[in-house]
Amino acid sequence: MAQDKQSQRKKIKATGQMMKIMSDYFYDLNDAAKSTDRKVAWCTSVGPAELLRALGFAVHFPENHAAMLGATRMATELIPEANTIGYSPDICSYLTADIGAYLKGVSPLAKAYPGIEAPPRPDILVYNTNQCRDVQDWFTWYAKELKVPCIGITSPKNFDEVTDILIDDVTRQIEALIPSLEEVAGDKLDMQRLRETVALSRECTELWRQVLETAAASPAPLTFFDGTIHMGPAVVLRGTPQAVDYYRQLLGELKPRMADKIGAVDNEKHRIYWEGMPVWRRLRQHSELFTELQSSVLVSTYCSSWIFPDFDANDPIRSMAKAYLGLFIVRSDTYKEVYIKGMLEKFHIDGIIYHDAKTCPCNSNSRYGMPQRLEQETGIPSLIISGDLNDLRCISDEQTRTNIEAFIEQLEERR
Amino acid sequence: MAKQVYVGLDMGASRTKVAVIDRHGAMIGYAAKKSGVDFAATAADCLDTALELAGVNQETIVDAVATGYGRNNVAFITEKSKTEIGCHARGCHYCFPEAITILDIGGQDNKIIKLDAEGRRDSFKMNRKCAAGTGAFLEEMSSRLDIPLNEMNNLARQATETIKLGSYCTVFSATEVLENIRHGKPVADIIKGIFYSMIQRVLEMDSLTEKVVLSGGVVAHNPYLVEMTAKLIGRPVLLPEFPQFTGAHGAALYAMDAAAEKAANKKEE
Numbered sequence: 166m167a168q169d170k171q172s173q174r175k176k177i178k179a180t181g182q183m184m185k186i187m188s189d190y191f192y193d194l195n196d197a198a199k200s201t202d203r204k205v206a207w208c209t210s211v212g213p214a215e216l217l218r219a220l221g222f223a224v225h226f227p228e229n230h231a232a233m234l235g236a237t238r239m240a241t242e243l244i245p246e247a248n249t250i251g252y253s254p255d256i257c258s259y260l261t262a263d264i265g266a267y268l269k270g271v272s273p274l275a276k277a278y279p280g281i282e283a284p285p286r287p288d289i290l291v292y293n294t295n296q297c298r299d300v301q302d303w304f305t306w307y308a309k310e311l312k313v314p315c316i317g318i319t320s321p322k323n324f325d326e327v328t329d330i331l332i333d334d335v336t337r338q339i340e341a342l343i344p345s346l347e348e349v350a351g352d353k354l355d356m357q358r359l360r361e362t363v364a365l366s367r368e369c370t371e372l373w374r375q376v377l378e379t380a381a382a383s384p385a386p387l388t389f390f391d392g393t394i395h396m397g398p399a400v401v402l403r404g405t406p407q408a409v410d411y412y413r414q415l416l417g418e419l420k421p422r423m424a425d426k427i428g429a430v431d432n433e434k435h436r437i438y439w440e441g442m443p444v445w446r447r448l449r450q451h452s453e454l455f456t457e458l459q460s461s462v463l464v465s466t467y468c469s470s471w472i473f474p475d476f477d478a479n480d481p482i483r484s485m486a487k488a489y490l491g492l493f494i495v496r497s498d499t500y501k502e503v504y505i506k507g508m509l510e511k512f513h514i515d516g517i518i519y520h521d522a523k524t525c526p527c528n529s530n531s532r533y534g535m536p537q538r539l540e541q542e543t544g545i546p547s548l549i550i551s552g553d554l555n556d557l558r559c560i561s562d563e564q565t566r567t568n569i570e571a572f573i574e575q576l577e578e579r580r
Numbered sequence: 581m582a583k584q585v586y587v588g589l590d591m592g593a594s595r596t597k598v599a600v601i602d603r604h605g606a607m608i609g610y611a612a613k614k615s616g617v618d619f620a621a622t623a624a625d626c627l628d629t630a631l632e633l634a635g636v637n638q639e640t641i642v643d644a645v646a647t648g649y650g651r652n653n654v655a656f657i658t659e660k661s662k663t664e665i666g667c668h669a670r671g672c673h674y675c676f677p678e679a680i681t682i683l684d685i686g687g688q689d690n691k692i693i694k695l696d697a698e699g700r701r702d703s704f705k706m707n708r709k710c711a712a713g714t715g716a717f718l719e720e721m722s723s724r725l726d727i728p729l730n731e732m733n734n735l736a737r738q739a740t741e742t743i744k745l746g747s748y749c750t751v752f753s754a755t756e757v758l759e760n761i762r763h764g765k766p767v768a769d770i771i772k773g774i775f776y777s778m779i780q781r782v783l784e785m786d787s788l789t790e791k792v793v794l795s796g797g798v799v800a801h802n803p804y805l806v807e808m809t810a811k812l813i814g815r816p817v818l819l820p821e822f823p824q825f826t827g828a829h830g831a832a833l834y835a836m837d838a839a840a841e842k843a844a845n846k847k848e849e
Contacts, residue, residue, distance in 0.1 A: 567649075568706060570663045571704060
């Protein structure tokens with residue numbers, strides 16, 4: 166498709182500050198792992214991080230590390246290391262890349278942050294299977310390897326409504342974690358500290374929501390590709406003042422852009438919804454492709470998954486349970502379709518792209534007829550691209566490009 | 581008025597096709613050749629042959645559009661490009677101007693494209709990262725059986741039964757073929773099974789609307805596949821006069837649009 170070769174989306178000035186707080190976070194984790202008086206917990210990205218922080222743990226998120234492995238092009242070479250010990254190429258490529266990195270003794274942290282050699286050694290591993298079963302398998306492997314305890318929440322799945330019965334269940338599971346965590350932490354849970362942490366998480370996710378919703382403006386000042394980078398603090402620093410301060414700064418930059426109609430993509434002609442995981446190693450390439458095609462991928466389920474309106478400092482544990490159950494990925498297709506329809510309307514979307522990630526079935530919502538149902542109901546066309554979050558062996562760049570270009574041609578014909 | 585022509589170059593992963601059309605959109609010259617490793621040289625060669633067949637020279641080309649995997653490798657001829665999905669749609673709709681579903685079976689990929697009566701795309705799907713249902717599958721089977729591609733069509737017609745090959749995977753399908761050979765099944769039945777498997781993999785990709793058009797080089801060289809498709813879907817299928825050139829023809833039609841737009845803009849100035 167003949168287009169101007171202008172392929173750079175607008176830069177976000179706050180990125181420098183984000184890099185700084187992420188850097189501080191990784192160095193702090195490293196210091197905690199080396200110290201004798203601080204404890205480290207590993208946590209799944211939508212696990213009970215608030216509880217861990219309130220107990221004084223430094224919290225590492227292996228999913229964040231795995232995404233870094235993908236983004237830095239290390240993953241594809243490391244995944245086979247895990248394959249050879251019995252972890253199939255068909256399962257989560259976060260898991261296989263991360264375990265592969267451990268087996269090889271390498272980490273992107275070592276390249277990015279001088280002085281850090283590897284992820285911090287954990288004192289305890291805490292999962293929540295609200296995302297998938299793979300996180301439990303992943304943490305269990307490390308628990309055996311490193312001889313540390315592994316505890317977690319086995320989440321209900323595929324429900325339409327977050328009912329009291331489900332909230333009761335997860336609340337009890339969170340409460341049951343506390344004695345083991347206290348034992349490792351060597352301290353009792355301070356409920357006031359937990360309330361403060363939950364309040365910070367609530368504030369962080371509220372600001373993150375406002376950041377993402379700036380993209381409802383036309384043109385959108387922010388894209389999905391920006392979102393995948395700037396969601397870092399919402400994932401790893403949720404429950405801290407640093408994350409709250411950062412999103413205030415980012416929002417302060419985006420609001421004037423919105424008012425001044427400065428789009429992230431020049432001459433935005435098409436507004437796209439991205440459903441599914443990013444292809445970490447192709448973020449720049451995909452961003453450039455869409456920018457070239459004057460199309461803004463401006464909203465996604467993925468980035469919006471770190472918005473938890475249910476956190477409530479007055480009822481911290483039960484509200485954590487409610488928040489973790491409210492997560493998109495753990496819900497039924499009926500709920501997911503209502504959610505996406507709302508987003509399509511709010512963000513004035515012209516087309517949806519579903520990324521069918523080979524090794525991430527839970528984040529690939531194109532396998533049970535959803536694209537066809539949504540297209541029939543909304544009239545908004547959709548495209549499914551095959552790929553993966555981390556395993557580049559599952560990706561055909563040329564086929565992806567042709568599919569995306571053809572989809573934009575299709576939208577053009579329909580204008 | 582000197583003769584004016586428009587050119588479409590379809591730089592496929594397997595074959596390069598060039599179409600030359602007149603100002604009414606009718607194809608007056610064409611050429612196809614293996615793409616090989618030098619896309620630019622192959623394109624230049626095909627262009628010369630197609631222009632010669634059309635009885636014109638390079639000076640008569642008003643505009644050109646490229647498509648296919650190598651569409652960005654022919655900047656010396658044109659920098660304008662469209663996807664092969666768009667071009668196959670355009671070329672087929674030129675031949676059958678109504679609401680249609682196109683099944684395009686190419687050397688490396690296949691597509692199902694649905695068009696409304698005006699030729700606008702309702703949807704499209706390409707095969708996954710796999711050779712199932714593509715010309716590459718047929719080539720692999722031809723090589724395994726040591727039977728030339730051009731003999732497979734006639735052999736399939738002699739079959740009395742259809743051997744079913746169940747796998748998505750070309751390598752596994754080859755194993756199934758070898759297993760059938762070991763069990764003494766007639767080669768003709770196996771080849772019919774190969775064609776059957778191929779078209780089945782394509783039909784599994786999407787639902788079909790009433791009118792179905794087949795296009796692509798594999799169809800052009802294997803008319804048996806057309807008959808088999810009609811039988812499988814239970815109604816006749818439509819076939820363009822030059823099924824291998826629908827993409828190139830579509831690209832040439834887009835070139836004609838581009839020239840018309842340019843002329844209109846000039847007039848406005």
